[in-house]
Amino acid sequence: MSAAPPVSIAALRGVRLTSGALVDIALDGDEVLAVVPAGSPLPDTDGEVLDLDGYLVTAAGAEPHAHLDKSQSWDAIQPAFGDLERAIESWHAFAATLDEDDTLRRARSTALRMLASGITSVRTHVDLLRGDDALVGVRALVRLREELDGLMDIELVALGGPNIPDAVFEAALDAGVDLVGGAPHLADDPIADLERLIALARRRDVGLDLHTDESLAGADTLAAYARLVAGWNRPRTAGHCVRLSMMPATDLAALADEVRAADIGVIALPITNLYLQGWEADHAVPRGIAPIGRLKAAGVRVAAGADNVRDPFNPVGRCDHLETASLLVAAGHLAPADALDAVTTGARDVMNLPFAGPVAGARADLVAVRAASMGDAVAFADADRVVIHRGRLVSRTTVTTLTAVPTPTAAPATAS
Numbered sequence: 110m111s112a113a114p115p116v117s118i119a120a121l122r123g124v125r126l127t128s129g130a131l132v133d134i135a136l137d138g139d140e141v142l143a144v145v146p147a148g149s150p151l152p153d154t155d156g157e158v159l160d161l162d163g164y165l166v167t168a169a170g171a172e173p174h175a176h177l178d179k180s181q182s183w184d185a186i187q188p189a190f191g192d193l194e195r196a197i198e199s200w201h202a203f204a205a206t207l208d209e210d211d212t213l214r215r216a217r218s219t220a221l222r223m224l225a226s227g228i229t230s231v232r233t234h235v236d237l238l239r240g241d242d243a244l245v246g247v248r249a250l251v252r253l254r255e256e257l258d259g260l261m262d263i264e265l266v267a268l269g270g271p272n273i274p275d276a277v278f279e280a281a282l283d284a285g286v287d288l289v290g291g292a293p294h295l296a297d298d299p300i301a302d303l304e305r306l307i308a309l310a311r312r313r314d315v316g317l318d319l320h321t322d323e324s325l326a327g328a329d330t331l332a333a334y335a336r337l338v339a340g341w342n343r344p345r346t347a348g349h350c351v352r353l354s355m356m357p358a359t360d361l362a363a364l365a366d367e368v369r370a371a372d373i374g375v376i377a378l379p380i381t382n383l384y385l386q387g388w389e390a391d392h393a394v395p396r397g398i399a400p401i402g403r404l405k406a407a408g409v410r411v412a413a414g415a416d417n418v419r420d421p422f423n424p425v426g427r428c429d430h431l432e433t434a435s436l437l438v439a440a441g442h443l444a445p446a447d448a449l450d451a452v453t454t455g456a457r458d459v460m461n462l463p464f465a466g467p468v469a470g471a472r473a474d475l476v477a478v479r480a481a482s483m484g485d486a487v488a489f490a491d492a493d494r495v496v497i498h499r500g501r502l503v504s505r506t507t508v509t510t511l512t513a514v515p516t517p518t519a520a521p522a523t524a525s
Contacts, residue, residue: 112157114502115260119156121475123147124166126467127446127483134166136473139499143469157502161477161495165486167449168466169474169496170228170430171456174318174348174376174414176268177216177233177253178207178246181419188421193323193385197295199421204238204246212249219418220257222428225506227476229498230262232318232460234290235281237269243277244284251285260503264460266290266318271302275309282313288344289313292320294328303330307337316344316461322352325386325397332364335371344461346374348416350399351382361400365407374410374459377401377451379436381416381423398441401451412459413437413451430456431478431490438487445487473500 112118121134124147131147137154145151179200188199216233223231235246247265254263266288267281278289289310296302303319310317317338321331331347338345347368353361368375377399386397401411415433418426426432430452437448457465465472479493480486496504 112159112502114504116502117156118159118473118497118500118502119154120151120158121166121477122158122160122162124161124164124467124477125481127165127167127449129482132467134467136497136500139473141467141469141471141473144467156500159495159502163479164477164493164495165480165483166467166475166477167483167486168453168457168471169230169476169498170223170226170452171230171412171460171462172223172228172414172430173232173346173374173412173456173460174378174416175219175223175231175233176235176417176420176422177219177231178212178235178250179417179420179422180219181215183419183421183424186421190424193422196385196421200236201239203421204236205240207238207245209245209249212246213252216250216253217256219428220253220261220263224257224261224496225494225504226427226429226431227478227494227496228261228428228430229474229476229496229503230264230457230460230462232264232266232288234266234268234318235286237267237273237277237281239272243273244281247281247284247286254285259498259501261498262462264288268292268320271296271298271305275305278309279313282315288316288318290318290320292323294320294322294324294330299328299330300333303333304337307334310343311341314343316346318344318346318348321347321350323349325351325355327352331373332367335364335367335373338373339371344374345372346376346459348376348414349378349382350375351386351397353404354396354398354400358403361403362407365404365409368404369408372410374412375399375401375404376459377411377413377437377441378416379413379433379440380426383436383440384423384425396440400441401437402441402443402447405447410455410459411451412456413441413448414456429490431487434487435490445484449483449487474498
């Protein structure tokens with residue numbers, strides 16, 4: 110592979126699909142033109158040809174729930190370890206001094222790490238702040254979206270609490286934010302704040318992406334959310350939904366029916382919720398992850414994301430959709446194939462993006478990982494990756510490992 114990003118790609122040769130088949134893939138601009146058995150003739154298109162022997166190809170990763178404005182602020186804040194309430198307090202204290210250029214720098218660093226891992230589409234929440242400069246984070250992320258145009262797709266969600274006036278939301282939308290967000294379950298009157306946010310989105314004719322039921326025993330807003338948006342034709346999603354993990358099966362089934370009927374996509378966020386939830390438990394610590402396996406079985410559109418990265422809400426994170434997939438297997442009891450779907454095609458579906466993947470006619474957003482199988486890709490998450498966004502190579506990582514050769518041992522003699 111001599112091609113250096115960014116460059117248009119005509120074909121991928123010798124790549125393995127998750128089914129195990131070895132194929133060649135022709136690309137034509139931002140579309141997958143053909144997928145044929147390896148070594149077969151391919152139609153001629155413009156661009157470089159990549160030999161990907163030893164790589165597995167899937168749809169590119171999609172991050173449906175990020176907080177790029179907060180990312181990589183842990184070291185500057187030095188917050189106390191703890192639950193959601195402590196994290197919010199730590200962030201609000203820091204946000205009072207937020208700097209636009211510093212926010213852009215941290216967000217850019219995180220976004221480029223995501224891109225290198227194979228994530229080509231990101232939906233990120235951005236805080237609307239209290240005080241004189243409520244849009245400092247918005248300005249930083251609008252600049253980031255402009256910088257990375259052509260390399261990755263970035264969608265912005267205005268995140269404001271009940272103390273943020275409608276006028277500030279309106280100003281954020283005017284400044285380039287795409288969706289209305291919030292966390293109504295944290296308000297003194299959760300349903301009133303939920304109704305306010307939905308009315309605002311309807312008035313501006315934009316979609317909704319709400320933090321929903323983000324504690325194990327807190328307010329129930331998802332059912333009301335489903336009832337209030339039923340029949341609406343704009344995108345709507347619900348992130349976190351960890352309260353659902355504590356519900357009896359019959360209650361969960363009834364709620365899943367309402368969510369499916371309202372066509373609300375549910376986004377699980379395993380790494381952040383594993384960190385934030387369960388601190389108050391005086392017995393076995395619960396997992397605190399939205400039960401997207403059961404929701405998917407009930408017909409709900411589901412996805413998963415990484416949420417926070419090295420900020421007061423999560424001190425770790427690798428900006429890697431395969432890390433999220435691995436956590437869904439280990440802590441969410443999803444099969445590896447379902448976990449991979451939740452962070453690729455499932456995430457794109459919940460984000461209302463065009464279908465992508467190694468399929469003729471699909472959007473040419475692809476990631477090739479050095480792996481012998483789909484299971485190996487999820488388990489080992491090899492850093493050797495080739496990332497294609499809309500038919501162009503946008504990132505390539507090659508790792509060299511030098512390991513001492515072990516000394517062979519002789520097999521023990523067998524008794525005669």
